[in-house]
Amino acid sequence: MTAGEIMKKKAVIFDMDGLMIDSERVTYDGYVKICSEYNYEMTLDFYKTLLGFRTNVINEKLKEHFGNGFPSEEIIRRVHIYIEQVFSEKGIPLKTGLLEILQYLKHKNYKLVVATSSHRTRVEKILKDAGISRYFEGYVCGDEVVNGKPDKEIFIKACEKVNVKPEEAYVLEDSEMGVLAAYNANISCICVPDMKYPTEKIKAKTYKVVDNLLEALDIIKEDEKRLEGLGYA
Template identity: 30%
Template structure:
């Protein structure tokens, strides 16, 4: 029986898990690449999901075949992304607010562990008004190696001063799941753009269609599913 009531420290990814930012990243990057004459599809974008900004810049340089232009594409697309956050509503993913609220009420310690820069993280959290839900924010800028390497979660455990057995990770991407798994922390996957692979299914504690489904697992005597139960998907993936 999947019982998460003993988990006292919860680590959350941000993009694609708490916030519906992945479509915005895709659209802003596509617009800038199109401006320079490059086609950028959802299939292309899938290779960037869950990666840190350093990795993204390297991939863009290879994509356009020019180091200077690759960096320029990244800079312009991020400027467009930040403008979009300011001018448009940045939606929370289903169940995000409910889960954070419940965990806070139960006295759980919540940490944000995102590959994004601190500037982007703070802008997004302030826009969605969930900044106060977290004990601390840990960005990809604080570690030498970003996801899928385990550094950010090893650092998070150190900051939280907790035992790994008491910690739990929520992730949406392959690289995030791998980072948590390599760090030796239980991880629940809530896929966004891509469905889980067989390897990811083997590495996670559970796969959920949304964060709302996690609420019951933190409630005593209301646990109905066994560890490694995996939900059927009813929403299409890009």
């Protein structure tokens, strides 16, 4: 463990899409459906390159990939409507272990904050509708930072929001861009991959890589026991 990782943690910073909410597959389905209506093909490989970025960057990447004639703003808008319709009809799908980790961390008095590339209006609605907004002390959203992930800004602001040092926090992330942002902020990142497993280069910048949030919780509990043994408790 590094010096930052061995320090007693006071906060846990959560990404949203793909980490707490099982939204990436719905989003991909939306892009496939709506792009096809304009005679474009959204492949899974290309979609994975969009993960973790803010809307403005996704817009640029779509135009770069498909050409300047691609109606990216309209398609992004329609994809968001598609996601809202699916969530409204089927409910908001939570990732395995989310409620367990939130309940445990809250019980142990960790400060919990969301740091996501999504816009605040979307974040507030989704987390409220999912019934989990009460667990968090605040949000830092993609429309509230100058530089999106992989820049460290969003995670530094998340630490400031709950008054902790970066080395006193964990970040839970699913995307490579999120992992890089946490690394750049000097925050221990537990990566829970969703649609794309991190490359070895990215994996080396994480604290741990696990399969689900229950395993992430196990890592946190193990760290607590280790720190107790070292007299940090």
